[in-house]
Amino acid sequence: MIKKIFDWLKQPLGLIAVGIVFLAVFSAAAYGIYLTQQAPEQPVPEFPHQTHVAFGIQCLYCHPGASKGPAAGLPSQSKCWACHNQIQKTVDSAKLAPLKDAVINGESLEWIPVAIVPDFVQFNHRAHIAAGRNCEECHGDMSKVTIAENPQVMNMGWCLDCHIEAAGEDQEKLIKLSDCGTCHY
Amino acid sequence: MSEQFSRRDFLKLAGLGAATTAVLTGCGPASRYVTREPYQEMPEYNYVGQSTYYATTCRECAAGCGLVVRTYQGRAIKTEGNASHPLNLGKTCARGQATLHGLYNPDRVQGPSNGDWDAAIQLVADALKNNKPDEIAFLMGMAPDHLFDLVTDMANATGMNAPVRYGALGMFEARATLSKAAEALFGQAGLPFFDVGGAQVVLSFGANFLETWLSPVSYTRGFAGLREAKTKMRGKLIQFEARMSATGGKADEWIPLRPGTEALVALAIGRLAAEIRGGSMPRAFSSVDPLDVAARSGIKLEALEHIAEMVAHSSGVLAIPGGAALGQSNGQAVAEAVLALNAFADNLGKPGGVYLSALAPSQSDYSRPASAREMQEFVEKMASGAFKVLFVHGVNPVFELPASLGFKDALGSVEQVISFATFPDETAAEADFVFPDHHGLESWGYQRVVTGTSLPVLSGAQPVVSPYYNTRATADVLIAAAQIAGGAFAEALPYTDEVEFLQTKVSALMNEADGSFSALDAATFMAYFQQHGGWWKNTDSRLAPASSILNSNIDAAEAEFAGEGEFFLVPFVSPTLAEAGANKPWLQELPDPTTTVMWNTWVEINPETAHELGIESDDVVRVISEVGEVEAAVYLYPAIRPDTIAIPFGQGHTAYGRYAENRGANPANLLSVHFNASGDLAFAGMKVKVEKTGVKRPLSRLEGLGVYGGEGIELH
């Protein structure tokens, strides 16, 4: 039975069929991967990180969790609105209408996280800040983007490269920073 | 592998398949598409990504242990014991851990059954206003909590029936008997406190104090103190019971006496010990004949003498009556006889001895939950139509009372039954309306600690998360309804809400001396009360009045047994599920400590007896009493008398959510209505028949290889 299938597949027609199927699958997968790399639609469509940075607002003002624990966190709506309702331009702005509506109606904005790690990775911001890393080393220069983008694919090789560099010649530190259990549990 | 399908081909094909699968599914982690909602307004005591911890009180049983609950972004994640709470000192039992499976249970009552809280409150107000006060009745759970105080205040002011507290745990603990016996011993009603931790030799007559009895976390700590040889010798535990309980499993000596002879055995030990010690024979022990007792109880005289030797010569002897020993026709005599041993050991009010439990702050005398006889009177009133409206809160009497008491039928004679149940239990199913209370972790409150610590403790409760469903605090509903009803009701509850009521009650403690904290104003006091998880006095307030029990006569007749059948029936409370744990999936999946059975009900039979009857493990048998029958699979239990069978209580729900419903059997259906002298149900005073059904249903259990065939844990 299986031999017949293979024999058929080895014919020219079979090879073409295999090729077509392969191409279809490959292009669908490529398109799928392309889609995952697009910045997702956010509830406030053109949230301008660069403007906020340009006003001299520190990262930790809106994402204070980064220096305290695992999650950097998103600012509460009331925190956003506390500034924005004092600025006439933003109170009236159509672009900020989603925020204004959410605050008035007591609804939640649903943000889509851009820089995330899979469920099986236990990432802790605090340790990285404490080790002297700056936000932009991983998240890129926010003064140049509107909606946050990932400057690199956050995979394990990328994590480990940095961990190993950070350990340098210190064997004990290397053991700790390359231990599976440091991130996976 | 066949000729046509070589290993090489297989690998090629498998490789192609794997590659395709990888390409199609490997487009990134599923969490790529999650969304995150920030707080609309950040609570000031919260911090992004940080856990917040709240002190509160565990409501899984009436003991009143302090909890500290870890919350994260508004969700309750984990319960731990409150390390500074005097009752449990940072520890919890399995039920306390699994309380989160109650909070986030998929089968909670999600809102008032009439759909609208304003209408619900109007309905309660009408019920209060349009009926005569003595036609209104409240049935509540065992815990003496703030809601009980609130309803009591209402009853005192309006002439409404005083609220009745009941719980199956109280029934199986025979609390009325313990209280009566304490009265016989000390001349004062109360719950005895047994200082297990300080004792050297503990004689337990059926007391399952390591399982669900009175205050299990506190007694377990006591047991650890008994065993640990830090400042004294390692203490011994001797357990007298017909079926080895989880507590009996820890005993150094387990003595399977014939059910009904506990009082005789206690007195015989007393007599033998008194003879060894010399001097005059206490009157309490004088009429008993040890040789006769040995024959009747099935304990060898040498064994009795050996124990009497220990009682006579050791210091720190402590005797505890409890469990099935008290739930018999002669239960009160058992309690008195066992307490007399303590008087003989001269341990009353001494470390390692018996005390009367400290009363909670602002409590003037002990108020115990209703005994079964009082519940019978209650049911009779319901059936006679004396109650026009019945409010039920914190208890599930349709399940927890023996079916033969007729509570379910009597509900039909009450015009209006309103349940405040958090879960859709059997009683809620029979009620006209269900106006759900919050879960314990969503509620305000306080609870008196009845026993288990030497200090008077008022344990504090506060919401650790905001209510998940459209539920409302029963106290708030009653206060609002009382305002609408007006008159004496409104005067009795002149509060805007539950929190104001609590503040009024709690701040009354401000002027008391020697408290765990003090404050100058009520608001600060209340804040501390929440922060610390309660308020307690720092002085040992256990009572130890003198006793004359040794000089009184104890009528130690053997217990009488109801029904015809060859087996004594020992119903016992499941140590992991207790009366209300069956709807929590992880409690169901905890193996029973003695049998390791999970998720079902079993009947324990001695292997020899089963062999004679031709019954094998996992055979379903029918157990028939004079009032009912239940079916369950057999567990061959090596540590039970051949003339006794035992069934755990806790399963057999007909409602109560997906994890509890239609699972196992309820032994309360076997119990007929017989009381002991204190009015407690003689639940262990039944004789039953056992019949084979010819059906086999394997019990899911941890021990042995997986019983369904397949893999399992082979205990090495």
Next chain:
Amino acid sequence: MTTSSELNMPEIAMAEKEAGKWGMVIDQDICTGCQACVAACAMENNIAFVGEEDSGYGRAMHWIRIERFWEGEYPEVKMTNQQPMMCQQCGSAPCEPVCPAFATVHSMAESLNLQVYNRCVGTRYCANNCPYQVRAFNWRDYKRPEPLPNQLNPDVTVRRVGVMEKCTFCIQRIFKAQDQAKAEGREVMDGEFTTACAQACPASAIVFGRVDDPQSLVSQLKERSGGKTHLKELGTLPNVTYFNGG
């Protein structure tokens, strides 16, 4: 990508030196078998419940279980002291060398046996080779109906079907305490944190701590006479010491 030899990575450890880092002492004489530890473990570590049928097949995923045995026959029958059994965090663990995916590896930093869920392909070799039978396999995607997932601990991965899991000595609590201590510029103190099972245990039968610190409570308890480790003859170097009282 650089290779491990270039990076001077430590060799993968098949055997560990005798002294571990974290350890437990369990007093069976005061353990009452109440299951509080089992429930606490399940709540802390997001362990799925499997239901009646699957638990009947022996698929219940207890990371800690309490064993009890019968001795003798009625009426001289005796229940042996309860024995809480969890991953013994062996110094030389039989589960580790058999994993073809390197999902069961030894943590050099914490001296624990790790289970890396995202590497696990579900061969179950490790469970077969574990003499203590403390590993649990996700035979299905065990669902938690809404709103039960609200209770999940964000510090612990929720495992999926086909993945092996086991006791971690609450590694998330170890890291949290270490992180906290580091933030405050100090060392982790003995007793500052403990595992979920030890924290719940009403009898305080379980004590957890640093076994490489002679001053710690667990080290001192371990030094008492009468302690034993299970299946010592296999040379697994377990880090849980049992006392059977008396």
